[in-house]
Amino acid sequence: MAKVTVKTRAIVLQSIKYGDSSLVVKMLTEEMGVQSFMVKGVFGKKSKMKAALFQNMTLLEIVAEIGGSSLGFIKEISLAHYYKNNTVDFKKTTILIFISELLSKSIAESEPDTALFNYVYESMLWLDEVESSYADFPIIFAMRLSFYLGFFPNIDTYTEGSCFDLLDGNFKTWNNDIYQIDAELSEAFYFMCQQSIVSRQQILSFPSQVLNFLPQRRKESQMMFLSSNVRLCSQPTALFQVFRFSDSQILKTRRQLLETVATYYKLHSDNIREIKSLEVLREIMV
Numbered sequence: 001m002a003k004v005t006v007k008t009r010a011i012v013l014q015s016i017k018y019g020d021s022s023l024v025v026k027m028l029t030e031e032m033g034v035q036s037f038m039v040k041g042v043f044g045k046k047s048k049m050k051a052a053l054f055q056n057m058t059l060l061e062i063v064a065e066i067g068g069s070s071l072g073f074i075k076e077i078s079l080a081h082y083y084k085n086n087t088v089d090f091k092k093t094t095i096l097i098f099i100s101e102l103l104s105k106s107i108a109e110s111e112p113d114t115a116l117f118n119y120v121y122e123s124m125l126w127l128d129e130v131e132s133s134y135a136d137f138p139i140i141f142a143m144r145l146s147f148y149l150g151f152f153p154n155i156d157t158y159t160e161g162s163c164f165d166l167l168d169g170n171f172k173t174w175n176n177d178i179y180q181i182d183a184e185l186s187e188a189f190y191f192m193c194q195q196s197i198v199s200r201q202q203i204l205s206f207p208s209q210v211l212n213f214l215p216q217r218r219k220e221s222q223m224m225f226l227s228s229n230v231r232l233c234s235q236p237t238a239l240f241q242v243f244r245f246s247d248s249q250i251l252k253t254r255r256q257l258l259e260t261v262a263t264y265y266k267l268h269s270d271n272i273r274e275i276k277s278l279e280v281l282r283e284i285m286v
Contacts, residue, residue, distance in 0.1 A: 003067035006031050009080055010062050011120055013104040015054040024071065025054050026104055028120060029062075033112040037064065038071040049077055055087065056100040057124055086128045091284045095127065095138050098277040102142060106149055106269040116148040135254065135285050136192075142261045144196045151268040158190045166264050179267070181260055188253050189260055254285050 008031035016024045022040045029035055042051040053060065063076035086092045103120065123141055127134060146152045153169045162171040164186040167179040171186060181189065258281065266272050 003065055005063065005065050005075070007061070007063045008032060009117070009121065010060045011117070011124070012054050012056060012058040012060065013100050013107075014056075015051075023051065023054055027060075027062075028103060028107065028117060029064075029112070030114060030117045030121075031112055032064075032066060034107050034109040035064070035066055035072050036109070037074050039074060049074065053077060053079070057086070057096040058083075059121065059124060081125060081128070083128050085131075086124065092127060092134075094277070094280055094284050095134075096124075098138055098275070098281045099141060101275055101277050102145070102265065102272075105272045105275075106145070106265060108271070113148065119144065119148065138281060138285075139192060139254070139257050139261055140195055142265065143193055146264070146268070147196065149269065151264075152196075153189075153193050153264075155190060155193045158186075160187075162186060164189050164260075166260070166267055169268075185253070185256055185260065188257060192257060251285070255282055258282060258285065 006029075008029045010027040010029040012025060012027055013034070014026040018024045018038070021043045022038060023042050024036060025039055026034065026036045039049055039054065041047045042049050042054070059079065059081040061078050061080045062074050064072050064074045066072040086096055099120075107116075127137060143152070151169060153164065155171070158171040161183050163174045163180045163183050164171050165177060165180050167177075171190065172180075174180060174183065258278070262275050262278055265275070
């Protein structure tokens with residue numbers, strides 16, 4: 001492949017120190033999909049590309065040269081959005097670490113996916129703006145992401161009292177399978193999945209600014225569309241209000257759902273064996 005120069009928005013997924021002054025940076029880009037770049041001299045006093053630009057989930061605009069067998073080269077770089085809260089709030093920073101690890105391990109270097117990129121980008125903007133009621137954000141974000149990755153659960157198979165099978169993605173009667181979760185947790189999991197999709201009729205009623213974020217993909221089996229975070233994360237606490245849980249039950253179920261989602265990804269994403277940031281995230285989910 002011949003080298004080409006591209007201007008694109010980009011999201012930092014991972015930065016690894018290389019030598020004394022360089023970084024190897026993995027990014028999700030709008031125009032080139034997932035790409036890795038060698039960034040030299042970022043720790044030097046005179047460097048125009050400071051290491052701070054390459055923190056987890058930083059939103060950038062870059063001009064880069066890619067192609068051939070070597071890592072890409074960034075010619076120009078600037079912040080696309082300056083985070084007001086995401087990098088100073090400990091809970092949000094922990095969420096960013098979890099999301100960056102999930103994305104880095106689950107998205108292979110591939111062709112560009114504009115819908116996926118917009119989903120992640122707008123999700124980060126939403127998280128930066130919201131001041132409260134975002135404890136369920138990592139769980140719902142991950143389930144929506146599974147839609148783009150091609151293994152969203154088949155919620156059409158749900159019936160009252162059924163149990164979700166993490167291996168085949170269907171709800172079924174309890175048969176003591178090691179990959180099944182119990183009926184109570186399955187009900188909460190089903191409701192969470194419902195929060196991740198909307199009907200065609202609902203989409204038609206959305207304001208124009210929300211419609212701008214909607215991907216064009218369609219889940220053929222359900223004729224349902226994935227919505228932007230702007231619409232569905234506006235009231236994340238509703239995930240548990242429907243069950244009238246106590247505060248202790250909410251915390252317990254939230255952590256169980258997080259573990260369920262993590263296991264689901266391990267079973268369906270070839271590159272995920274463990275999620276190292278999971279333990280810290282579990283502790284801040286209050």
